Amino acid sequence: MESYNIFCYNASDYIKEIAKIGTNSDILLYHRKDGDMVMTFIEPVKYPEKVSSLTDSIYPSDIAIVKVSTINKDLGEVIVALDLMEKKNGIIIAGEEQKPIIKKIIENTSLKDYKFFNGKPMELVEQIKSMKIIRDKNSNMTVIDHFFKVKGVGTVALGFVLSGSISKHQKLILSDLDKEVEIRSIQMNDVDVDTASAGSRVGLALKNVEPSDMERGMFLSDKPFEYAETIKGKVVLQRSLKMDLGDNFEVFVSDIMRFQRGKFENDHIILDKKIPIVKNKVALSNNNIVPRIFGTINL
Template identity: 30%
Template sequence: MCNYTMNHIQIGVLSADNEGSEFLGNSWGKKGTSTDITIYTTKNQQFLQTTIIPNGFPKKMLPLIITAHMSDAVVLGVSKIGLDHYTGEMAILADCLNLPGVYSVLGDDTIGLNLYLDQMKKAFSKLSLSNWDGLMINNSKGFIDAKEELYSKYKGPRGDLDKYLAIEVDHAFPVQGVGSVILGTIMSGTVTKGQKIVAYPSEQSGQVRSIQVNDEEVKSASVGTHVGLALKGILPRYLQRGTVIATPNEDKVIETQEISNIQIKKAAFGKPPTIGQRIHVVSGLYDSPGEITGWNSTASIKTDKMIPYHPDNRLTILDLNSKPAVLGSKQK
């Protein structure tokens, strides 16, 4: 058993084409946990790579937001029928989150559809996506080129190795003979076997029984790594998606219903919200309805539910009754 130190990159596939997304996911790794998002993993000399695809978008926005919030870089993919308003929604989200990436036409039969790449380049000209490359990812060379481009844009994890511990849970379930098991991304710090922890917002206390990375048991894992943890003392119902696992008495990880003066990148398109307007907030991977309490150079919000919050999390504000739905995202 060792301390896990390999670089880990999480690549999200932002697409309304479920078939094309699944084609890319299967081409890039072994299929793992699948709910409203599906996770694929593969390992090479440079990285342990996790690929995440949203299931159910465009009928549901949340899988798309969760995928983007988990990602270090993204592939923005259109289907073989071309660009639509969902393409714009995905582009606005990637722009607000300042995500690096590439754009592509997804699927195994996309020969002759390069014209869509030119259309995307023109459509994204006013966004940060204007400096992305357009690639056809429909053969072995395309898969390699896309990986190399995404790897080259990876600047490292958002958080720091030596700071507070924050693990954002994406899945939790009971395992007979083991107890509660979670899958999650270490957004900051290092987790160690035997470490005492607290889950927010439930404030349930427990202990790390064991740690796995890519089905390999390890003594510890650090920021940027997608891990599986077996936990002692906390039931799965207190570990729902978006729960943040931290160390006891850590003041950087909080639970709150009010966040003020958020430095936010506003959506380049769409109508700005008004004070008192009902919204939906995704903080890390935790979501809640809420309302706007301030919207000028910064944003202030109040949520219906208590939500976990920490300095290195992502936060996106949505109006689910509007197109585009994305209003803006927190800047680090």
């Protein structure tokens, strides 16, 4: 079964025509199944109030859909976020009169190869199907975004298999707690399965952990985790921005599906809480500037 995860900005009128609503919190997920293909659409419903709603929706996505109604600061911030989080596969829904302006805005960003679209919802489905996603089949990593207790089942976690694959009865390490948990069962689209590969949206019944011990942005892996509490890399600002980052400047690591606070001190970032190192580079945000997501730093 092939799975595509699609970030959606300002496109709910399209998505509601082609998919069914699923999990709803500060991010809203929709699901569509066509034969052996499953599409999960992720919408940041608390954006623009919460920039974490935006970055948490972008993080697990393979493809981005951006519908242009008005060219304003919110659209600009979305473009900056997609650029810094290096989301290179996408579709822009825009009218002919908007295309030249948008092309100019994205020409030097990660969005430069996005396809323009101005058709009907079902035509959008075909456009998504035509896109190719390259998966990492080697490393084993799943990110968790929701979790709760189910009577008769126990702890259930919802998330995305980012790379590799997972199996029923497999024992994995849960980040932050660094404890071994067992996958009792796996569901995809409310159907029990024995395995789930990279890209899959999954519901996992977990043994040896309580929902009260969990938080969004935890990871499951077959290998031990390394962590960062201090980040000493050089901040690279988004190419259109200029700013000074002095001591005590508040910053949030914002694209590991977690919004972790820290501050600059002596040219490095001291985090309030350690973060698992699952990627080489993370994006940074500050709630008091525009755009709020402003740069990247290497871990």
